[in-house]
Amino acid sequence: MQSSFNTNRLIPYFFLAPALIILGVALLYPIGYMIYASFLDWNPSQRIGEADWVGLRNYTFLLHDASFRESFFVTLKFASIVVILEMIIGVGLALLLDRNIRGMSALRTIFILPMMIAPIVVGLMWRYMYHPTVGIFNRTLKDWGFEAIPWLSDSWWSLVSVIIADIWQWTPFIFILSLAALQSLPRSALEASRIDGATGWQQIFYIKLPLMMPVLIVTALLRLIDAFKVLEVILVLTNGGPGLSTEILSLRISRTASEFRELGVAAAMSNYLLILLFVLTVAMFLYNKVVEKHAIKQQAKTEEA
Amino acid sequence: MPQIRFDQVTKSYGNTQVLPPFDLTLHNGEFTVLVGPSGCGKSTTLRMLAGLEVLSGGEIWFDDRPISRVEPKDRDIAMVFQDYALYPHMNIAKNMSFALKLKRTPKKEINQKVEQVATMLGIEHLLSRKPGELSGGQRQRVAMGRALVRDASTFLFDEPLSNLDAKLRNKMRTELAEMRNLLDKNMVYVTHDQVEAMTLGDRIVVMADGLIQQQGTPEELFKTPNNKFVAGFIGSPNMNFLEATLIEEADNLYAKGKGFCLQLSAQHRATLTSRIAQQDADITVGIRPSSFYLDNLPESANTPSEISLYVVVSEYLGAQSVLLTRCEDQNLEIEMESASPVQNNQTLNFSVLPEDIMIFDNDTGNRL
Incomplete structure (x- = not known):
C-alpha cells in the first residue's frame, strides 16, 4: 500500500525527467560554464583547463573599464529610448486601429511582417536605405533640396539610425499585444462610459489605458529585456561605430571574445548583462505575483460578501 | 421629460434587416417595457435609443428634437446594462461619480450626491470597494446607483435582472417597482421575462422577429391579445x-x-x-x-x-x-x-x- 502510494507520487517526476535533463544540458550547463569562465584569464587558443584562475579580476577590471561603462550606458540609452517610443507608437496604433475595418486581418499580417524578417536582413536593408549617396533617405532629401544626413557616420545620427531601425522592427510586437488587450476589454464598460459622457480621449485615458495596464507592463518588460540583447541589426548597420557610439553590450561581448580574444572578460560581461536581465525578469515576476495576489484577495472578499 | 417617438426607424446589419421600419411612442413619465424572445430586436431598439447603435433609417424624436445623430452623452439618458458594465479599475464611489466628474461638477456636490444615492440603495458601506469585490446583487445596485446619480430624464434598462438568481431577481424587481414610484422619469426597460414586464410596466410593447406585435397596458395584453403570439407569451403558465x-x-x-x-x-x-x-x-x-x-x-x-x-x-x-x-x-x-x-x-x-x-x-x- 505504502509503496504504491510512493510510486504514484513519483510518476509526475518521471515524466518531467526528460525535459529536466534537456534543460540541464542545454541551459544550466552553458550558464555554469560561462560563470566558471568568467573567473579565468582565458585565451581562445588555450583549452579551458589551461587557463589561469584570476578570481574576480575580470569583474573589477570591467567596473573600471571606460569602454565597458560607455557601452553599458549606450545599451541603457538605446533600450530605454526604443521601448518608450515603441510603446507610444505601438499602443497609439492599436488605439487607432481597434475598430471594424474591412480587411483588418490582412492589415494586421502586414503590420507584423517586420517582426518576422530575419534581423540580419533587416540590418542589411536599413544599411542600404541609410547609404550616404545612393540610400533612399539621402536621395529623397537631396531631391527636396535638403542637405544629406550622415546617417551611419556621425556618432549622434548613428544612434538615431539604429533606434529607428529597431522601432521599425519591434513596434508591431507591441501593436499586436496592445490590440489583443484592447479587443478583450469589456465592451459594455466602454459603452457605459460613452453614456456617462466620456469623449474619445477621456475613454482612452480613464478607461482603456488603465484596463490595459497589466498587459502593457508585461509587454514593456519583455521588450526591455529583448532590447538589452539586441545584436544583429546593429552589428550589420554600424558594427558599434562610429567610435563607441552604438556599441551596445552584446556587441561588445562578441568583440571582446572574437577580436580582443579575452574569453574570461567576455564571460564576465555576459554575467553582468545576465544579472541585469535577471533583475528585470524578477521584477516582472513579482509584478505578476502582486497582481495575482490582489485578484485572490478580491475573490476571497467577494465570497465573504 | 421628453416624449420619445420612433418614426419609421429601421435597423440593418449589412444586407440583413433585423428591424423593419416601425413607429413607437413612449409616453411622458411612463415605464415602458419592451418584451420578447431572444433576437426579437428589443435590445437593438433600446441601444438605438441610447445612441450605441446607429439607425439605418428613420428618426428618433425627443419631443420635437431629432436625436439620431446626437452623441449618447447629449441625449440626457442613463442606462443600466445587463452585465452591469461597471468600470473594474475604479472603486464604487468613482464608478458612480464618473459622469459627474466628466461634467466637472464640484467635488463637494459629487460627494453629496453619491452619498445620497448610495444611502437610498443601501450600498454606502461599499463605496471604497472595487466592483470585483462585490456580489452580483451588489453590483446590480451599484449599476442602478450610477444611473441614478446622473439624474437624467430617461432611464434605460437592458435586461438588468437577468444575471441574478431567482430569489434576488424577485427582490430587485420589487425594489425597481418601488423606485419607479419614487422617481418621476421616463423609463424604458428591456426584458425577455413576461413576469417582469407585467409587474413593472405601465405599458408593454411585445416584439417578435423584429416586429411590434402589440402594445398596451398589462391588462389589455392579457385580456385582449392581438394574436396567438401575444396570447401565448403573456401570462404564466402559458395559454x-x-x-x-x-x-x-x-x-x-x-x-x-x-x-x-x-x-x-x-x-x-x-x-x-x-x-x-x-x-x-x-x-x-x-x-x-x-x-x-x-x-x-x-x-x-x-x-x-x-x-x-x-x-x-x-x-x-x-x-x-x-x-x-x-x-x-x-x-x-x-x-x-x-x-x-x-x-x-x-x-x-x-x-x-x-x-x-x-x-x-x-x-x-x-x-x-
Whole structure:
C-alpha cells in the first residue's frame, strides 16, 4: 500500500525527467560554464583547463573599464529610448486601429511582417536605405533640396539610425499585444462610459489605458529585456561605430571574445548583462505575483460578501 | 421629460434587416417595457435609443428634437446594462461619480450626491470597494446607483435582472417597482421575462422577429391579445392552444376538436359563422390555464361546456396546483385552487365558459 502510494507520487517526476535533463544540458550547463569562465584569464587558443584562475579580476577590471561603462550606458540609452517610443507608437496604433475595418486581418499580417524578417536582413536593408549617396533617405532629401544626413557616420545620427531601425522592427510586437488587450476589454464598460459622457480621449485615458495596464507592463518588460540583447541589426548597420557610439553590450561581448580574444572578460560581461536581465525578469515576476495576489484577495472578499 | 417617438426607424446589419421600419411612442413619465424572445430586436431598439447603435433609417424624436445623430452623452439618458458594465479599475464611489466628474461638477456636490444615492440603495458601506469585490446583487445596485446619480430624464434598462438568481431577481424587481414610484422619469426597460414586464410596466410593447406585435397596458395584453403570439407569451403558465373546427348546430356555434366540443359565445357566432360557409372552419382555440373550473363554477356562468382531461402530472404548490393534462394527443396546462394535492392518472371533467375562449386564425395567428 505504502509503496504504491510512493510510486504514484513519483510518476509526475518521471515524466518531467526528460525535459529536466534537456534543460540541464542545454541551459544550466552553458550558464555554469560561462560563470566558471568568467573567473579565468582565458585565451581562445588555450583549452579551458589551461587557463589561469584570476578570481574576480575580470569583474573589477570591467567596473573600471571606460569602454565597458560607455557601452553599458549606450545599451541603457538605446533600450530605454526604443521601448518608450515603441510603446507610444505601438499602443497609439492599436488605439487607432481597434475598430471594424474591412480587411483588418490582412492589415494586421502586414503590420507584423517586420517582426518576422530575419534581423540580419533587416540590418542589411536599413544599411542600404541609410547609404550616404545612393540610400533612399539621402536621395529623397537631396531631391527636396535638403542637405544629406550622415546617417551611419556621425556618432549622434548613428544612434538615431539604429533606434529607428529597431522601432521599425519591434513596434508591431507591441501593436499586436496592445490590440489583443484592447479587443478583450469589456465592451459594455466602454459603452457605459460613452453614456456617462466620456469623449474619445477621456475613454482612452480613464478607461482603456488603465484596463490595459497589466498587459502593457508585461509587454514593456519583455521588450526591455529583448532590447538589452539586441545584436544583429546593429552589428550589420554600424558594427558599434562610429567610435563607441552604438556599441551596445552584446556587441561588445562578441568583440571582446572574437577580436580582443579575452574569453574570461567576455564571460564576465555576459554575467553582468545576465544579472541585469535577471533583475528585470524578477521584477516582472513579482509584478505578476502582486497582481495575482490582489485578484485572490478580491475573490476571497467577494465570497465573504 | 421628453416624449420619445420612433418614426419609421429601421435597423440593418449589412444586407440583413433585423428591424423593419416601425413607429413607437413612449409616453411622458411612463415605464415602458419592451418584451420578447431572444433576437426579437428589443435590445437593438433600446441601444438605438441610447445612441450605441446607429439607425439605418428613420428618426428618433425627443419631443420635437431629432436625436439620431446626437452623441449618447447629449441625449440626457442613463442606462443600466445587463452585465452591469461597471468600470473594474475604479472603486464604487468613482464608478458612480464618473459622469459627474466628466461634467466637472464640484467635488463637494459629487460627494453629496453619491452619498445620497448610495444611502437610498443601501450600498454606502461599499463605496471604497472595487466592483470585483462585490456580489452580483451588489453590483446590480451599484449599476442602478450610477444611473441614478446622473439624474437624467430617461432611464434605460437592458435586461438588468437577468444575471441574478431567482430569489434576488424577485427582490430587485420589487425594489425597481418601488423606485419607479419614487422617481418621476421616463423609463424604458428591456426584458425577455413576461413576469417582469407585467409587474413593472405601465405599458408593454411585445416584439417578435423584429416586429411590434402589440402594445398596451398589462391588462389589455392579457385580456385582449392581438394574436396567438401575444396570447401565448403573456401570462404564466402559458395559454393552451387546441386545434379545432367550427361547426354550427341548433343556432349555436361550437369549436370541435379531438376529444372536446366547446360552445362559443354569441359574439363569436356573429363574427365567425360566415367562415363555415366559406369552407374556412379550421381555427385554433386558446384557453388560459386559469379558465378551467372543476366544481367552483361562478353562479352567473352561462352555457359552460365540459371537457374531460386526463391528469398526467400534478404539481402541488400549496394554495394552487398546476396540472399537466392531456386531451387525446394535445397537452393542456391547468391552474386551479387546491386545498390538497390532486391525484395523478385520473380523468377529471372541467367546465369552460364561452367568454373565456379565444379563437385564432390558423394562417395569420390573429385573434378573431
